[in-house]
Amino acid sequence: MDWLDDVKWDAQGLVPVIAQEQGTGDVLMLAWMNREALRQTAALGRAVYFSRSRGKLWFKGEDSGHAQTVHEIRLDCDRDVLLLRVTQQGHQPGIACHTGRHSCFFSRLGDGAWQAVDAVLKDPRAIYG
Amino acid sequence: MDWLDDVKWDAQGLVPVIAQEQGTGDVLMLAWMNREALRQTAALGRAVYFSRSRGKLWFKGEDSGHAQTVHEIRLDCDRDVLLLRVTQQGHQPGIACHTGRHSCFFSRLGDGAWQAVDAVLKDPRAIYG
Numbered sequence: 001m002d003w004l005d006d007v008k009w010d011a012q013g014l015v016p017v018i019a020q021e022q023g024t025g026d027v028l029m030l031a032w033m034n035r036e037a038l039r040q041t042a043a044l045g046r047a048v049y050f051s052r053s054r055g056k057l058w059f060k061g062e063d064s065g066h067a068q069t070v071h072e073i074r075l076d077c078d079r080d081v082l083l084l085r086v087t088q089q090g091h092q093p094g095i096a097c098h099t100g101r102h103s104c105f106f107s108r109l110g111d112g113a114w115q116a117v118d119a120v121l122k123d124p125r126a127i128y129g
Numbered sequence: 130m131d132w133l134d135d136v137k138w139d140a141q142g143l144v145p146v147i148a149q150e151q152g153t154g155d156v157l158m159l160a161w162m163n164r165e166a167l168r169q170t171a172a173l174g175r176a177v178y179f180s181r182s183r184g185k186l187w188f189k190g191e192d193s194g195h196a197q198t199v200h201e202i203r204l205d206c207d208r209d210v211l212l213l214r215v216t217q218q219g220h221q222p223g224i225a226c227h228t229g230r231h232s233c234f235f236s237r238l239g240d241g242a243w244q245a246v247d248a249v250l251k252d253p254r255a256i257y258g
Contacts (some may be wrong), residue, residue, distance in 0.1 A: 002241070002242070003238060003241055003242050003243055006243055016145050016159060018147055018156055018159065020156055024154070025153070025154030025155070026154070027147055027149055027156065027212055029205065030145060030147065030205065030210040042238060072237060072238075073237070073238040074234040074235075074236060074237050074238070075234070075236040075238070075243050076158065076159065076233040076234050076236070077226050077227065077228050077230075077233045077235070077236075078233070079236075081159040081233075081234075083156055083234040097206050098206065099206050101206075104205040104206045104207070104210075105203040105204070105205050105210075105212040106203075106206070107203060107204040107205070107206075107208075108201060108202070108203050109132060109171060109201075109202040109203070109204070112131070112132055113131070113132050114132055114135055114204050
């Protein structure tokens with residue numbers, strides 16, 4: 001498919017992908033996709049990433065139940081970064097982070113240190129237990 | 130400085146950085162930082178990236194005038210991605226993209242093709258001329 005060839009995959013065949021929450025505009029996480037992950041994301045309308053640590057496709061929510069419905073897929077001007085507009089499923093408000101928080105970006109720089117400033121919405125042991 | 134050591138720099142000494150607009154929540158761009166870029170960003174309160182193509186620090190706005198004032202710096206749960214909350218300077222509405230558009234993510238997937246769906250706000254020749 002031509003549109004998959006338009007993406008500039010890196011040396012590992014990956015691109016970074018930003019997941020932004022529909023409605024709030026909150027940036028939830030950054031993950032990675034390979035060609036097959038992007039193809040499946042577009043086909044299924046749900047986020048499928050490539051797990052670099054596990055070396056395989058990661059159907060977001062397969063363990064946690066916190067899947068992401070994908071409303072829109074965008075590509076940047078250099079064609080090497082993707083932006084998804086998503087609805088985070090399985091909890092209200094949405095939990096994108098494996099720590100049980102809304103967003104993975106819960107640490108803020110202040111007074112020369114990273115400080116966790118966002119609440120844990122659900123105990124990770126209850127998510128993955 | 131300890132907080133710089135907390136970041137998990139990749140094999141090239143870099144991390145991806147998402148710039149999100151304060152107020153609108155729009156995702157403007159993704160760029161990269163090395164340790165020195167992050168140190169200067171925090172010290173100056175303006176976005177300083179590392180240009181992978183030029184192999185040196187990139188003081189965002191040095192050519193275009195479209196600098197980014199940084200309100201907040203966040204780190205993700207894996208400590209290998211940064212999120213900036215910024216105000217895009219030099220034009221109203223802000224122009225983050227070298228194509229003269231608000232955001233670098235102006236191409237949307239639809240009908241099996243990437244389609245440019247956001248307007249050019251200023252001719253790039255007028256920005257960089």
